[in-house]
Amino acid sequence: MPMPLRPGLLYLALLSAMTVTTTQAADLSWVDPAVASVNQEVIDLRHTIHQNPELGNMEVKTAALVADRLKALGLEVRTQVGKTGVVGVLKGGLPGPVVALRADMDALPVKELNDLPYASKATGVRLGKTVPVMHACGHDTHTAMLLGAARVLAEHRDQVAGTVVFLFQPAEEGAADVDDSQTDTLIGAQAMIRDGALDSPKVEAVFGVHVMAGYPTGHLYYKAGTVLNSSDQFRITVDGQQTHGSAPWSGVDPIVASGAIIGALQTLVSRRADLSQGMAVVSVGTINGGSASNIIAQTVELTGTIRSNSPAIRDTILKKMPPLVQGIASAYETRADLQVTNHTPVTVNNPILTEAMVPALELAAPGKVERLPASLSPSEDFSYYAQKVPGLFVFLGATPADQDMASAPNNHSPYFTADDATLATGVKAHVQFVLNYPGRANSKS
Structure with a gap:
């Protein structure tokens, strides 16, 4: 007996026989200028969030900032999703599918040792103990980039086919109020899914971007199939x-x-x-x-x-x-x-969706897109979204190209940094995911 297809996979299975949408992308001339126009705002947002980090399930101020920005753009906004998560819904001016873009908002219990004007000096409470807090994995950049993409898409909603769901997730790194060994409390992506983040409206595919130290600024990396460990x-x-x-x-x-x-x-x-x-x-x-x-x-x-x-x-x-x-x-x-x-679980990029979106990646980072030869060793709870609907999780280089990649402090280091110059590529990637998701180009008149 054949196995039933997961939601969205029927469409993708049909798509696999259609070469036109997998080999061509909608190259809209307004995208690059629009991304450039919000770039300084995105950088400023990143610095603000970096200087005021919050631990998992404690992202109260960050979530309020996100919600206020989304409401100002005219989006439908739900708060307290998955405890402190925020969901924004943008309805485009043209008919089309529903896709989701995800960013995580939480920081780590790490003391920042960087000499930056916006370095964190914050502390937080984790399981009753006061600890230093730092955005040592780039979630500040993820939140800022997705807010930038939300503004670009909202200001050009007449060019957007379908609906975009913006997922701003708490507790990807774990929750400050839940012991790591506690098994009866859902956190992070699981809590967002439990609270209907993919259901209202019903999401067909989900995308995520993660900055990585030791990879050059502005380069995008992808892989079909298994991409991160369990x-x-x-x-x-x-x-x-x-x-x-x-x-x-x-x-x-x-x-x-x-x-x-x-x-x-x-x-x-x-x-x-x-x-x-x-x-x-x-x-x-x-x-x-x-x-x-x-x-x-x-x-x-x-x-x-x-x-x-x-x-x-x-x-x-x-x-x-x-x-x-x-x-x-x-x-x-x-x-x-x-x-x-x-x-x-293991993070798996849907193979059909991945190959269909390569042209969109090329538009976001022309000449700087590379296929990973093997999966990477970290883990990510984006995997839970990708178990529910077809997903694509890609990596964005965050170390200036003139630096030694091998010696760059890695993610989770107290010396971890992400180059501001890479943020525009991240914003553009999110926008191109939306504009070039299979089926959108054919829905435009």
Whole structure:
């Protein structure tokens, strides 16, 4: 029995047989001047947002700024979507499909070390603890670029076929009010979807742009199919019996058991996963246990992350990990409690949509568009949108071309920076996604 197509895929399947819309793009002469006219405003917005960062689910001021800007453009605006998210709806002057553009608004608990006039000195509260806050992954640029695109499209709505949904999302990096191991609370993209961000109006396709350090300013990068890893977090608590270090036989040592578990976790990749399907890593990030050098601890806690670019490999690791951990713990006469938190699935760009939008990318960055040879290692909750409707997630270089790409501080570094000169390309990419989504060109008279 054939599998039913997801929403939007029927249209894309029909599109795959139509070469005209995949090889030609609507090159509208007003786009470049319009983007140039909002460029300084976008830069100023970026600086304001960067200087006033807010953690996930705490983006109150950022969301208010976004909502005010969208309302001033005459868009329909919904607030408190996914807690602090904002959805704006622009109805074009011509009939056509509904597509969504997404930007994330949240910052990270990182202390900024850049010497910039708009550097962050902000703090926030994460799980009851005061922490420094910085836009160390470029979400300030994403928000500013999408606001710029909203203005360009709103001011030329008579040229827009169909409807554009602007998704300004909270908590892509996690929520400041939700523990990472908490599994019963939806945040970020999942919370936006739960609150109907893709349903009113019904979205047919979704697009996103992410700035990347170490790639030259103004260049766009894309890949069909798998483009980013999945992300899962685990916590293992190993319980033994505390005793004096001089007499280990009188207790049960959870430290030695934990060491065996750490080593065995690597076999989930090397001996259990079918690596012909992709890659994976299992990394232990923290080990905590004990209070003195001559006391064998009662309890050891391990935390770590699982990443993969293959849904099948991810499933294998998640299935095989519990019996492996429990078996080793039992062999060492300890007890182990394993908690796995599923953060994001593999991010997959719809292949038909991706190839159809290459001409739009070329219009946004002429001569500076490159196909990635392999998927990238980070993870993104854009993946949840792309599970619901066909999606395309692309990357925008953010390091000046005259700098050494290999030495550029990467995303999440306290020294991370994004070149203001790249923002215009991001704005243009969003606009060209809308204007060149398959079917729009044929709907124009």
